Structure formats: C-alpha cells, structure tokens
Amino acid sequence: MYACDLGVVREIVRVRPVTRLPGTPAWVMGIMNLRGTLLTVVDLSARLGGTDVRPPAVVMVVEAAGRRIGLGVEAVVDVADAAAPAGDEDAWHDAGSARAGAVNLGDGAGGAVQWCEVDAIAREALAV
DSSP states (O other): OEEOOGGGEEEEEEOOOEEOOTTSOTTEEEEEEETTEEEEEEEHHHHTTOOOOSOOOEEEEEEETTEEEEEEESOOOOOOOOOOOSSOHHHHOOTTOSEEEEEEOOGGGTSEEEEEOHHHHHHHHHHO
C-alpha cells in the first residue's frame, strides 16, 4: 500500500485508454485523454518497485511540480491522517526521492504503508 498527501489529489477517475510513448521507462504508462486534457500517467506500483502484476484500475489526478499528472493505482482504499515517525524526520524524508519512508495508519487501516513523494515522481515523469 502507498500513501500521499491528500492536498495534491484533484480527482480520482477510472483508467481510460492510455497511449504508450516510445522510449519512456516501463513505469510511465503513457498519455491519457481526460476531458480534452492530456495527462502523463505513471504506474505508481511499478515506479516504487512494487511487485503487483495487476494493472492500475483507477487514476489519481494530482497537482504536482506545477502540472497535473495521473498516478495509476489498483484502488483508492481510504483517507486517513498520517504523520512521520517521531524522532529524526530528516532521516525519514529524503528530499527528491520518490519514497520517503513508512507511516503507520493503525491496525484498522492496514498497518504500515509506503509514503510517496508526489512532487518527486511528477518531476521525474515529466522530465522523460
């Protein structure tokens, strides 16, 4: 499971046809037309090294790095409060990295999840 800042999420939509772009990394699914706007769509699990073989079913449209991009995910499960572990937050948060560390959402929400840095993922995807 992955988590991100809810403040960057603009909407969640079902996956639409995606046009693969030659020469892009495997984790860049391609370009998706969303109501006349072309979005770069990233397979979040593939980008963060997940082993999930199921294709994304929904796209989280996020505002990051000054642009809107799509993060393809299997499902959006819940909205919950999360905080960095107490202690050295600099060690937990690696600026510029796509992953920042684990956060514990509690037993009811599935335990620890991987926090993703949406701005870093967007910058990387848009630079391709």
